Amino acid sequence: MKVFGIQQRIWRAIYPTLVYILMSTAISLIIVVIHTVTNLDSMQLTGDVNDIERIVEVAMAYMTENALLVSLYGYIAALAVFIPIWIKTKARYPRWNGGRLSLPVALCAVGAAIGFNMLFSVIITFTGVTELFPSYDLVVDVVTGGSLVIQIIAVGLIAPVAEELCFRGITMNRMSDTKIWLALSVQAVLFGILHMNIVQGAYAALLGVFLGFLTIRYRSVIYAIIAHIAFNMYSIIISTVESELVLTIVSIVIIPVTVVSIIGLIRCKRPEPYTSPETAPAVGPRLNDTRAGM
Helix, strand or coil, X not given: CCCCCHHHHHHHHHHHHHHHHHHHHHHHHHHHHHHHHHCHHHHCCCXXXXXXXXXXXXXXXXXXXXXXXXXXXXXXXXXXXXXXXXXXXXXXXXXXXXXXCCHHHHHXXXXXXXXXXXXXHHHHHHHCHHHXXXXXXXXXXXXXXXXXXXXXXXXXXXXXXXXXXXXXXHHCHHHCCCCHHHHHHHHHHHXXXXXXXXXXXXXXXXXXXXHHHHHHXXXXXXXXXXXXXXXXXXXXXXXXXXXXXHHHHHHHHHHHHHHHXXXXXXXXXXXXXXXXXXXXXXXXXXXXXXXXXX
16 A cells, blocks of 8 residues: 655545535536626627626626525536545545444434534524624525525535535545544544635534544444434424424424434444455455444
């Protein structure tokens, strides 16, 4: 196995985040430019300098009205890039990958993720932190804007898979030969930076620690993907509920579910520690059996 120097290791851990940001930005610009160019005839341009302002105005209006749809294209492009990189990373760093799916762990991950979502929402609401950082409201408007179908596909499904492959599947696994706390911290901070918003970035980093914990403890990124989808889907669904009574009942139910889920994650049996082929015993039971259960 090739050994990388410290600078190469740092770069290999960081560059997926840069790729994600640059790709999303580039895809957004390309889509906006294509839309603007294809609609030049309908803008009734006169040829003076004000036409440039008009073109920019139309482009920005399209970006604002279709931000979630544009983001969806970026998520799909990122997913297409990260899948092959993750496959190679998984083969090279198997320590935190390869666990067989356990339904109890998956259910507990869902319950805990929803509980964390509610906790973050309560903290944000009662601290009034959004008044200090009003840009967070713009992010919420983008996430909850557009049709419900687009929200579910983009934010609820595609984005979680792409982000988990990037941060837990690639970045953190590439740091699997370092201290666990360092790998957890680096990927969580990068995950927070990706969101480019102080409020969202803060709770995204905390969520990243939990998702990283799932990946390390159960040696599979699948649980982080499931938990991330549950976290985002809860935000989408709860934003459509207008009844205060329903919200209150949901909150009351979620509290014990979260507690039970966290206890379950602590008590769920972990896969056996990964043992490389070079150090595995010639006889006896397989130490790299990846089964996990209660």
